[in-house]
Amino acid sequence: MTLNSKTRQIEIQNPDGSKFLIGAGDCTVIAGPCSVESKEIFLETAQTVKSSGASILRGGLHKLRTSPDAFQGLGRDAYRLAQEVKEELGLPFITEITDPRQVEELSDLADLFQVGSRNMYNYALLSELGKTSKPILLKRAFSATVDEWIGAARYIEKEGNSQIILCERGIRTFDRTLRNTLDLGAVAYLKAETDYPVFVDPSHACGRRDLVIPLAKAAQAVGADGIMIEAHPNPDEALSDGPQSLTLSQLKDLMQAILLS
Ligand code: PEP
Ligand code: MN
Numbered sequence: 001m002t003l004n005s006k007t008r009q010i011e012i013q014n015p016d017g018s019k020f021l022i023g024a025g026d027c028t029v030i031a032g033p034c035s036v037e038s039k040e041i042f043l044e045t046a047q048t049v050k051s052s053g054a055s056i057l058r059g060g061l062h063k064l065r066t067s068p069d070a071f072q073g074l075g076r077d078a079y080r081l082a083q084e085v086k087e088e089l090g091l092p093f094i095t096e097i098t099d100p101r102q103v104e105e106l107s108d109l110a111d112l113f114q115v116g117s118r119n120m121y122n123y124a125l126l127s128e129l130g131k132t133s134k135p136i137l138l139k140r141a142f143s144a145t146v147d148e149w150i151g152a153a154r155y156i157e158k159e160g161n162s163q164i165i166l167c168e169r170g171i172r173t174f175d176r177t178l179r180n181t182l183d184l185g186a187v188a189y190l191k192a193e194t195d196y197p198v199f200v201d202p203s204h205a206c207g208r209r210d211l212v213i214p215l216a217k218a219a220q221a222v223g224a225d226g227i228m229i230e231a232h233p234n235p236d237e238a239l240s241d242g243p244q245s246l247t248l249s250q251l252k253d254l255m256q257a258i259l260l261s
Contacts, residue, residue: 006195007225010135010163012056013111015090020055022135022165023197027258028226030094030137030199031251032058034241035073039081044233046089048248052255056112057091058228062098063240064118071239076105083109094137100128110134117141117169117204120152130159137165137199137228142172146186153196165197166190167228170205179207179244182215184222197225203244209235212246213254220258229254 007023014020022028031049036042036059046057059082063073086093092111097103098119106113112135119125120141129136136156140149153164168187170180182205190198200219202212216227232238235245246254 007191007197008162008195010165010197012092012135014092015087023225027220027224028056028199029054029255029258030056030058030226030228031231033060033232033238034203034230034245035060035063035071035239036078036082037074037239039085041233042081043085043088045231045248046085046091048231048251050089050091052252053259054229054251054255055091057086057089057093058114058230059093059095060240061095062102063096064098064116065240073240079105079109097125097129100125103128103132107132107134112137112165114167115139115152120144120149123152123155126152126155127159130156130161132161133163134161135163135165136161137167139167139169139201140171140183140186142170142180144171146189150194165199165225167199167201168205169201169228178205178211180205182206182218184218187219187224188222191223198223199226199228200224201228203228203230203241203246207244209244209246209250212244213250213257216254217257217261220261227258 010022031054033045061073094112095110096114096116114137117139170182173181202215230245231251232245235242
């Protein structure tokens, strides 16, 4: 990948104190389950995340689901097990924050905060995150223009935190063939016109695990600074987003494809 010399670099700290940079030219991979479901499943997934060479572990604790009857995540009950897995594997951890009141309670556990698509317009949450010193991965709302997305980033920046990563995760268009439409044009545009590091989440974009690897390669080709991938030891049994979750063997294949190019 050609290094965009303008890209602002974001320092990520590993649990052992060592550091690496996002936006310095490598394609950083964030991987893990959509939701943390149990210690056993999370640990098994995290072991493959680590051994395959991905650098950041993901796992949803507070889930915002379209239906209030769907699994809402384990919430606070899983903070401790997530902490144990993160420390055992030595990987930095990212999780979605859904309420300003979680900033404090997640401060030890989360090394990066994820703002989900449904909260991109939650300006109270964005302003609160602007007062923290953690990197923020800001997902694009599924019907946001690029300008609205940049506006959301500026709410965070205005409070003093400029460690922002934009993450394209597919938008809602007239075409409902796939879960969403992956807007790689927006990624190329943001790389050309802004200094934000830009990630792509092909999992939520397409909703089908067989299409995740080709879209991840496309994201890398267009200059993404990283990708976010959902994976699960037994995706058909996953409590959320199973159809788009890679098996652990597919996660290894994806990492080979990304690391080799
Ligand atoms: C997720 O990453 O699990 C998620 C809910 O993503 P999004 O906010 O993009 O729908
Ligand atoms: Mn998900």
